[in-house]
Structures are given as C-alpha cells and as structure tokens.
Amino acid sequence: MTQEQIRDLRAIVGEEDCFDDKAHLSAYCYDATRERKYPECVVFPHNEEEVSKIVKYCNDYKIPIVPRGAGSGFTGGALAVGGGVVLALEKHMNQILEIDMENMVARVQPGVVNMQLQKAVEAVGLFYPPDPASEHYSTLGGNVSENAGGMRAAKYGITKDFVMALRAVLPNGDIIRAGKKxxxxxxxxxxxxxxxxxxxxxxxxxxxxxKLLSKPKYSKSAMGVFPSIKSAMNAVYKTMASGVTPVAMEFLDNLTIKAVEEKFHKGLPKEAGAILITEVDANLEEEITRQITKIQEKFYENGANDFIIAKNEEESVKLWFARKNASPSISIYGSKKLNEDITVPRSKLPELLERIAEVSKKYNVLIPCFGHTGDGNVHTNVMVDGTKEEEVKRGYEAIEEIFKITIELGGTLSGEHGIGLSKAPFMKLAFTQEEMDLFRAIKKAFDPNNILNPGKMAL
Amino acid sequence: MTQEQIRDLRAIVGEEDCFDDKAHLSAYCYDATRERKYPECVVFPHNEEEVSKIVKYCNDYKIPIVPRGAGSGFTGGALAVGGGVVLALEKHMNQILEIDMENMVARVQPGVVNMQLQKAVEAVGLFYPPDPASEHYSTLGGNVSENAGGMRAAKYGITKDFVMALRAVLPNGDIIRAGKKxxxxxxxxxxxxxxxxxxxxxxxxxxxxxKLLSKPKYSKSAMGVFPSIKSAMNAVYKTMASGVTPVAMEFLDNLTIKAVEEKFHKGLPKEAGAILITEVDANLEEEITRQITKIQEKFYENGANDFIIAKNEEESVKLWFARKNASPSISIYGSKKLNEDITVPRSKLPELLERIAEVSKKYNVLIPCFGHTGDGNVHTNVMVDGTKEEEVKRGYEAIEEIFKITIELGGTLSGEHGIGLSKAPFMKLAFTQEEMDLFRAIKKAFDPNNILNPGKMAL
Incomplete structure (x- = not known):
C-alpha cells in the first residue's frame, strides 16, 4: 500500500484510528495459530458507513482487507496473508444495541464479546447458549464468521441456530440486510x-x-468414570439416543486426565480410560432428576465404574474443572500442539477414537483427546516437540490420516474452528472438484476482485 | 422443445417416464395458486444420476426446467412459466432411505411426503416437528425448497432448522453434497x-x-377466548416472553370463528373477538401442568374471558377442529381468496392486526385472519368476489398496503409460502436494489443460463 492510500483511509476513520506503525502491525499480525502475517495497515472503523467506505476504497484499489474480531481463531482466519488492511472491529463496534425482551432477540455489533452478551441477557432472565471455549474474549462477529460451537451445542445447537438476521457490507461497499427479527x-x-x-x-x-431463549431455572452436573474410551463413547451415543438431551456431554481421555491431574492435583481418577462430564437443565427439579437418573442408567449399562452427581454449585465447578483446564494441561506432552476439531456422527465415536489410537501408535506421537462428544466433536491434539523437524513432520502425517478416517466415517474436517489457512490443504480430502468449483463461483459472485480475506479456505 | 429433444429425454428415463401428451401437460400445469402454466414435457426421473443427465441436457439446450414435488405451493413455485420440462420427483424418488436411530437422523428422497416421514419416525419414538398445513400431501423436497413452517414452529423451528445435509444437482449437471450427519x-x-x-x-x-428429536411423552391443548383481537395478540407475546414455549399458539379472529361455526356448528364462541388455541409438550406431567398454568395466568392477565383445557385426546381434537378448518370455511366471504402469510416480530402483532382492520375498512373488503401467532406468522385472507373486476382490484390494493405495513413493522412478505410468482411484484417493497443485485449474482453463480425454474422470485 502507498502512503497516499493510508492517508485516504485515515481520512475516513480519523487520525486516531488508522495506523501503519510497527507496533500496530505487530499487534494485529497473529491469531491463536501463533503464525504471523503482517498487514500493511490497521483500521478501526466506528460504524457501518465507515466500513462501507473503507471496503469500497479497498475494492477500487484492489487492496486485500481482512475483517478481525478478537483474533482468537485457531485456523488463521484473521491473518493478513496478502498484506493489505486489517479491519479491526473490536475497538469501536462493540455495543449491544438492543435486548428486546418481548421478542426475545438481541441486536449487537460484531465486536461484542460473547460472554458480554451472555451476561447481559442472563441479567434479565434470558439465555444465549453458544459458548465457545473462547467465550471470554472471542467476539460475536468472529463467532458468526466461523459458526462457533461450544459445550452446549449438544442440546442447543451452534451459532447459526441463533442468527436471525445480519447486516453486512459487501466487497463492493454495498450495505445489505439479511433476515428478520x-x-x-x-x-x-x-x-x-x-x-x-x-x-x-x-x-x-x-x-x-x-435469538434468545428463556433461561432454564435449574441445572445439574454429573461425571461418569469409564474403564475405556470405547465404553465411554458407547455411553455417549446410547444416552443421546435415549430421550434425554443433556446440555453438554464432554469427555477427557486417559492422557488428558493424567495431564490435568499432574498439573493441578484435583484427585481425578488417573487410571480411568475416560471420563464423561455432563450437565442437564430444566424448569422443574423433577425434570432434572428424570434426566440425571436416565443418564446414570445409560452410563452404568455401558460399563461406567462410577457416577458422581454434583450436589451444589461448588461441586459442579469442581467437576467441570478438569474439562475447562484440559487444553492448557496437555502441553506437558510436547511443546507444539497440532490441534484439530474433527466431528463425526455420534454413533461413529467409538470407532473414531479406536482408530486415532492406532494412528498414535503408527506415527509414534501422543494424541490426547477431549471435547464435545454430545455432538460428535472431538478435539484431537497431536503433541510433538516443536524443535524436532522430523517429529513435527510425523505429527502432520498423523493429522492427515486422522482427517481421512474422519471423512471415511461421514464426518467433517472442522466442527468449530473453520478452515482458514491451517486446514486449507485438506479441503481436497473433504470436497470434490465440483464442490470446490461451486465455492469458488459463490466467492466470485460476492467478491469478483478477491479482496476480502483472500487466500483462505483454499478458494 | 423439439420432438428430438423429447426423444432424447425419453432415452434417459425410459418410455414410461417422459410425456408430452395433453393429459400429462395438464396434470402438471398448476399448483395451489390455481394458475395454469403449461410445460412442454413432464419427466419422472428414477434417481440422482438421471436427474443429473436431464439437467445437463436442458442446460446444454437452454431448456427451462422446473423441479416439482406435490405442486401444493401457494406462490407458483412449481409453475412452468417459461414452458420447458417439469421434473416431477414424487413418482419414483419418494423413498425414506434410512432412519438412523443412533444418530437421530433421517435420510430421504425429495418426493417423500412430509406426513409419511412423521409417521415413520414416530413409530420408533422419534419426532420430525415441521408440520406445514399441507403435511398430508406436500413433499419434503418442496418443504426444503420453500423452507416450510407449520404450527409447531413456535417451539421447534422450521424446515431449515432440521436440514443437516443435502445432495443436489446443479444446473450444469454437477452432483454435490452439502452438510453432514x-x-x-x-x-x-x-x-x-x-x-x-x-x-x-x-x-x-x-x-x-x-435431524430428528425424541418424541415428548405428554402433550396437552387449551383454548383461550378473548374479547378483542388486541387482547389476544397481547396475550400471545406476553406468554411467549414468560418462560413458557408452547409447541403451538394459533389464533382465529372473529370473522374466521363465525365462518367455521356457520359451516360446522361446533358451538364456538361466535361473539369472541378472537380465540387462541395452544399446545404444550413435555416428558413429565408436572412440566405439562407448569406450562398450562402459566399460559392460563398470562391469558387471564391479558383479558381472556375463558380458558378451556382439553381433558383427553378427544377434547383436544375438538379444540383444534376450528383451526384446522379455518382455511376452507372462510370461503363463505367471497369466491376468491387472496391469501398471504406475512410475519412480524411477535410484539408487533397487536399493531399489525389493528392496522389490517383499518385496511379492511379503507378498501371495503373482508379480511379474515388466522394463523401461527406464536411465531408472528399471520395468514391474512382478503376475500373478494372473483367475478367482479373492480373488487378484485381493490383486494390487491389492500394486499399491497398490508405488505407495506408488514415491512414497516420489521416483518417479512412471507413466513412460509415463499415468493414464487405471486409475491414477485412485491419484492421491491422488501429489498433494496443492492440486495436484489446480490440475489441475481448468486443466481448467476449457480445457474448462468437461467434454466432452473426461471421467472421466479423477481430474479
């Protein structure tokens, strides 16, 4: 970009909201992949009209433009691979515009942090279920762009199930509305x-x-301890098919349990093959009891050794501690984590996990797994020593094989994290040439000059 | 189309499944709009491969092609306005391919009738909620293409909320898959x-x-009688915002109540301003009681004169009789019914119905209204004498004014029926030039030769 172009953008948003200094470019060059791709300019628009002007300008001059929320994505979606402008929406466009109690709807700007909305609506008895692990910092604009999931997806679905309407700026600068209240x-x-x-x-x-829901009055958590991954995975899908829909049904495998225990000493069952942590909610205590009883029955039927019901909020927090701290704990197994979020139909979970164990042996890498089994979504973490090139290579080979198995089992490359840069090379495993052609035709219909977040999704 | 072209299509599907005789063209020239548009050929494919070949052939020769299920649409979606081929999917492509109990998913061909699936899944304890009024004859392919709703949308959502994956043939003949189990x-x-x-x-x-759900064990219906439309509409949105989500919340206005009573003599409250008929479901009887009690409280708070709870299945059927027979009954008000399915945010229902009453006076036409108020979806029926040109004209003017009011209140032209031909002239009321341009760009990306159902949606 030329200095004149940067001046032109500065004229749109003002002196204090357009930068091309090193500090700003560094601050907006990364995301949770830890890769770095430097933009040439960072712009902080104040409103939709400014977004429209900026995008139109970039389109006229064929400057790449990358919209960005919190930059917490796992697949490089917010990385400016082609340079150009990072359009940072979290600074000024971060207001909850309306919580409409009568229609049970919220209207927000893209830079609102997920938890900020959750708290605001819960304060008035309402409920926004999508809860990605990044809920404390990821923005709703990012959540929509990546279709974020979370633990509560098993019962409540994912971001797309809650989006009623959007306003957006197209690559030519046109402002459009889509959907209604x-x-x-x-x-x-x-x-x-x-x-x-x-x-x-x-x-x-x-x-x-x-869309918002009314917040159920009661909830309860429980944990099942299983001798093997397979027994736990069988329990997951048998429970889900039994007429109970838990809010969450999360699992940790033995490696993950050990890692959390090693780090935090919480008295977790270190010898267990797997644990399942679950939560139910309802507006009546009797309904809570009915669900927990049914889950307990299904867990024991499928080989659980133990079933612990949280008696109060404190015990509940304790049960969930292991799951919430799974991701940081497993770093004990390697300095570099190749984490993927594959998803299969629930009934294929036992086979998926068995085959991941084989991949682990074959490539001689540890693969701790945990995640949202209620919806078939497993976070697989291939752990390697980042300083050893050969080991990293083996890790990536293991990942590719896991992707192939996932597709074979009717699953998807990504349940939550998106494709971005990281998974782009694997799109050909999941989609035919005809399907990729259609993606490209749609991209072209929206963005003929390919200015908007170019280089992503293997387009 | 030339005779040679018809012979070529016959070669794809066989002698018995490609016709251009008058009887077949007549049988496939209409839908529920009662308009007639004659195709030049009717083809009954046996499978996806044949669909692909037919579509590719039509694309090569620029022959319009109109996919058709039961032809029960209200907006002309299945009418062959440009002649060409009607691709009738109900004859051979009507199989339920799989009911996957473990993942709670059904896989079906497009020609399966909605109720056929509902019955098949309920037989094994599962549940497919979308229930358009046409459920006994409309096909799931049509339901998906029009995104059909129904009475249970208030709690369970509409067709789009249940589609996990599709297979489709693109206008160039490419076969694609979209989504997963x-x-x-x-x-x-x-x-x-x-x-x-x-x-x-x-x-x-x-x-x-x-996607399938597990079928709740219990359900219960009730009816509230209100002195005025306004009191009923207030009760609707106050109930929905109170933490109860009824499966259905249907209403009939005074004109509709009178029409049903005149035709069927069921002892309905003919002087009532409106009635609301509602249903709740749950897996525990206590939860049924909780919901019905809450609804009763909200109905009385908002001015209901009476609240009748069905004690058994027989009484429940009786309560629902009026709603199920609303549509055919109102024909007493005019030989031609201009029916629309506008939808507004629930809190706007009182204002919407008040303003429709004003439109009725202004244009001197009767407008009985009923419908799915739980989701803000009102079936407005402008009744006119079809033989009186001036009256029909007034009717259409009334419709246009109702559309304008709907958009003004943040609503949509169509909650269920789609745009097709009937509502195409009104698209400009609802969408900006930029939005229409985007629709056309998408259409072009999929269908550059405009062979697939041309002339619809004002594209």
Whole structure:
C-alpha cells in the first residue's frame, strides 16, 4: 500500500484510528495459530458507513482487507496473508444495541464479546447458549464468521441456530440486510445462511440479530468414570439416543486426565480410560432428576465404574474443572500442539477414537483427546516437540490420516474452528472438484476482485 | 422443445417416464395458486444420476426446467412459466432411505411426503416437528425448497432448522453434497443453507438428511377466548416472553370463528373477538401442568374471558377442529381468496392486526385472519368476489398496503409460502436494489443460463 492510500483511509476513520506503525502491525499480525502475517495497515472503523467506505476504497484499489474480531481463531482466519488492511472491529463496534425482551432477540455489533452478551441477557432472565471455549474474549462477529460451537451445542445447537438476521457490507461497499427479527422468513435467498461460517470471505458483518431463549431455572452436573474410551463413547451415543438431551456431554481421555491431574492435583481418577462430564437443565427439579437418573442408567449399562452427581454449585465447578483446564494441561506432552476439531456422527465415536489410537501408535506421537462428544466433536491434539523437524513432520502425517478416517466415517474436517489457512490443504480430502468449483463461483459472485480475506479456505 | 429433444429425454428415463401428451401437460400445469402454466414435457426421473443427465441436457439446450414435488405451493413455485420440462420427483424418488436411530437422523428422497416421514419416525419414538398445513400431501423436497413452517414452529423451528445435509444437482449437471450427519460442520460455505428456501432456482435437491428429536411423552391443548383481537395478540407475546414455549399458539379472529361455526356448528364462541388455541409438550406431567398454568395466568392477565383445557385426546381434537378448518370455511366471504402469510416480530402483532382492520375498512373488503401467532406468522385472507373486476382490484390494493405495513413493522412478505410468482411484484417493497443485485449474482453463480425454474422470485 502507498502512503497516499493510508492517508485516504485515515481520512475516513480519523487520525486516531488508522495506523501503519510497527507496533500496530505487530499487534494485529497473529491469531491463536501463533503464525504471523503482517498487514500493511490497521483500521478501526466506528460504524457501518465507515466500513462501507473503507471496503469500497479497498475494492477500487484492489487492496486485500481482512475483517478481525478478537483474533482468537485457531485456523488463521484473521491473518493478513496478502498484506493489505486489517479491519479491526473490536475497538469501536462493540455495543449491544438492543435486548428486546418481548421478542426475545438481541441486536449487537460484531465486536461484542460473547460472554458480554451472555451476561447481559442472563441479567434479565434470558439465555444465549453458544459458548465457545473462547467465550471470554472471542467476539460475536468472529463467532458468526466461523459458526462457533461450544459445550452446549449438544442440546442447543451452534451459532447459526441463533442468527436471525445480519447486516453486512459487501466487497463492493454495498450495505445489505439479511433476515428478520422473526422465526419465519422465506423471502429471498438465505443470505444470512451463507454469510455464517464464510470466514470473512464474502462480506463484513456489521450487525447481528440473535435469538434468545428463556433461561432454564435449574441445572445439574454429573461425571461418569469409564474403564475405556470405547465404553465411554458407547455411553455417549446410547444416552443421546435415549430421550434425554443433556446440555453438554464432554469427555477427557486417559492422557488428558493424567495431564490435568499432574498439573493441578484435583484427585481425578488417573487410571480411568475416560471420563464423561455432563450437565442437564430444566424448569422443574423433577425434570432434572428424570434426566440425571436416565443418564446414570445409560452410563452404568455401558460399563461406567462410577457416577458422581454434583450436589451444589461448588461441586459442579469442581467437576467441570478438569474439562475447562484440559487444553492448557496437555502441553506437558510436547511443546507444539497440532490441534484439530474433527466431528463425526455420534454413533461413529467409538470407532473414531479406536482408530486415532492406532494412528498414535503408527506415527509414534501422543494424541490426547477431549471435547464435545454430545455432538460428535472431538478435539484431537497431536503433541510433538516443536524443535524436532522430523517429529513435527510425523505429527502432520498423523493429522492427515486422522482427517481421512474422519471423512471415511461421514464426518467433517472442522466442527468449530473453520478452515482458514491451517486446514486449507485438506479441503481436497473433504470436497470434490465440483464442490470446490461451486465455492469458488459463490466467492466470485460476492467478491469478483478477491479482496476480502483472500487466500483462505483454499478458494 | 423439439420432438428430438423429447426423444432424447425419453432415452434417459425410459418410455414410461417422459410425456408430452395433453393429459400429462395438464396434470402438471398448476399448483395451489390455481394458475395454469403449461410445460412442454413432464419427466419422472428414477434417481440422482438421471436427474443429473436431464439437467445437463436442458442446460446444454437452454431448456427451462422446473423441479416439482406435490405442486401444493401457494406462490407458483412449481409453475412452468417459461414452458420447458417439469421434473416431477414424487413418482419414483419418494423413498425414506434410512432412519438412523443412533444418530437421530433421517435420510430421504425429495418426493417423500412430509406426513409419511412423521409417521415413520414416530413409530420408533422419534419426532420430525415441521408440520406445514399441507403435511398430508406436500413433499419434503418442496418443504426444503420453500423452507416450510407449520404450527409447531413456535417451539421447534422450521424446515431449515432440521436440514443437516443435502445432495443436489446443479444446473450444469454437477452432483454435490452439502452438510453432514453431524450437528457441527463448518468446513466450506454453507451450501445447504442457501439451497433451502431457494425455490428450486439454484439446484435440484436429490437427497435430504434431517435431524430428528425424541418424541415428548405428554402433550396437552387449551383454548383461550378473548374479547378483542388486541387482547389476544397481547396475550400471545406476553406468554411467549414468560418462560413458557408452547409447541403451538394459533389464533382465529372473529370473522374466521363465525365462518367455521356457520359451516360446522361446533358451538364456538361466535361473539369472541378472537380465540387462541395452544399446545404444550413435555416428558413429565408436572412440566405439562407448569406450562398450562402459566399460559392460563398470562391469558387471564391479558383479558381472556375463558380458558378451556382439553381433558383427553378427544377434547383436544375438538379444540383444534376450528383451526384446522379455518382455511376452507372462510370461503363463505367471497369466491376468491387472496391469501398471504406475512410475519412480524411477535410484539408487533397487536399493531399489525389493528392496522389490517383499518385496511379492511379503507378498501371495503373482508379480511379474515388466522394463523401461527406464536411465531408472528399471520395468514391474512382478503376475500373478494372473483367475478367482479373492480373488487378484485381493490383486494390487491389492500394486499399491497398490508405488505407495506408488514415491512414497516420489521416483518417479512412471507413466513412460509415463499415468493414464487405471486409475491414477485412485491419484492421491491422488501429489498433494496443492492440486495436484489446480490440475489441475481448468486443466481448467476449457480445457474448462468437461467434454466432452473426461471421467472421466479423477481430474479
């Protein structure tokens, strides 16, 4: 970019919101992949109109533009691979515009942090279920762009199930609205549907209208201890098919349990093959009891050694501690974590985990697994010593084999994290040439000059 | 079309499944709009491969092709306005391919009738909630293409909320898959999302994977009698915002109540301003009681004169009789019914109905209203004498004014029926030029030759 171009952008947003100094470029060059791709300019728009002007300008001059929320994505979605402008939405466009109690709907700007919305709506008795692990810092714009999931997806679904309407700026600067504050709306193409999960490649989301639920009065957590992964995985899908829908059904394998225990000494069953931690909610205590009883029955039927019900909030927090600290704990197994979020139909979980164990042996790498088994979503972590090139290579080979197994079992490369840069090389495992052609045709229809988040999703 | 072209299509599907005789063209020239548009050929494919060959052939020769299920749509979506081929999917592609109990998923061909699936899954304790009024004859392919709703949408959502994956044939003949048998899948663009509600203009759906729920054990129906429309509409949104989510919350206005009573003599409250009929479901009887009690409280708080709880299945059927027979009954008010399915945010229902009453006076036409108020979806029926040109004209003017009011209140032209031909002239009321441009760009990306269901949705 030229200095003149940077001056032009500065004229749109003002002196204090357009930068090309080293400090700013460094601060906006990374995401949770820990890769670094330097933009040439960072711009902080104040409103949709400014977004439109900036995008139009970049389109006219063919400057790449990368929309960015918190930069907490795991697949490089917010990395400026082609240089150009990072459009940072978290600084000024971070307001909850409306919590409409009567229609049970929230209207927010893209830079609102997920937890900020959760807290605001819970304060008035409402409930926004999507809860990605990044809920304390990831933004709703990012959540929509990546179609974030979370632990509560087993019962409540994922971000796309809550998006009622969007406002967005198209690559040519046009401002569009898609969807309504209504449950039903079938007029025109489902533009909101295609913008969700498009990883910032089709439009810049400037406003989000989200469905809210009423917050169930009661909840209860429990933990099942299993002798083997297989028994735990069988228990997951048998429970889900039994007429109970837990809010969450999370698992930790033996390696993960050991890692958490080693780090935090919480008295976890270190010899267990796996543990399942689950939560149910309802508006009646009797309904809580019915669900917990059913889960207990299914867990024992499928080989559980133990079933612990949290008696109060404190015990509940204790049960969940292991799951919440799984991700940081497993670093004991290697300095570099190649983490993926594959997902299979629930009934395929036992086979998936068995085959991952084989991959672990074959490539001689440890692969601690944990995750959202209630919806078939497993976080697989291939742990390697980042300083050993050969070991890293083996790790990536293991990942590729895991992807192949996942596809073979009717699963998907990504349940939550998206494709971005990290998974782009594997798109050919999951999609045919015809399907990739269609993705490219859609990209071209929205963004003929390929200015919006170029280089992502293998487009 | 030339005779040679018809011979070529016959070669693909066989002698008995390709026709251009008058009887077949007449049988496939209409839908529920009662308009007639004659195709030049009717083809009954046996499988996806044949669909692909037919579509590719039509694309090569620029022959319009209109996918068709039961032809029960209200907006002309299945009418062959440009002649060409009607691709009738109900004859051979009507099999339930799989009911996967473990993952709670059904895989069906597009020609399966909605109720056929409902019955099949309920027989094994599962549940497919979308229940359009046409459930006894409309096909799931049509339901997906129009994103059909129904009475249970208030609690369970609409067709799009249950589609996990699709297979489809693109206008160039390419066969694609979109989505997975998993709750979470964020790899690639959400193609299933944009095919849903695209009214057969982007691809021919050849297989549908649908999410199933477990069937709640108990349900109960009740009816509230209100002195005025306004009191009933207030009760609707106050109830929905109170922490109870009824499966259905249906209403009939005074004109509709009178019409049903005149025709069937069921002892309905003819002087009531409106009635609300509601249903709740749950897995525990206590939860049924909790919900019904809450609804009763909210109904009385908002002015209900009476609240009748069905004591058994027989009484429940009796309560629902009025709603199920609303549509045919109102024909007493005029030989021609201009029916629309506008939808507004629930809190706007009182204002919407008040303003429809004003429109009725202004244009001197009766407008009986009923519908799915739980999700803000109102069926407005402008009744006119079809033989009186001036009256029909007034009717259409009233409709246009109702559309304008709906948009003004943040609502949509169509909650369920789609745009097709009937609502195409009104798209400009709901969408900006920029939004229409985007629709056209997407249409072009999928269908550059505009062969697939051309002339629909004002594209």
């Amino acid at each position: 209504t449950i039903k709306d079938v007029a025109g193409y489902n533009i909101a549907g295609i913008l969700i999960a498009s990883e910032g490649t089709l439009g810049v989301i400037t406003e989000i209208t989200l | 998993t709750i979470k899948d964020v790899a690639g663009y959400n193609i299933a999302g944009i095919l849903i509600a695209s009214e057969g203009t982007l691809g021919v759906i050849t297989e549908i994977t649908l």
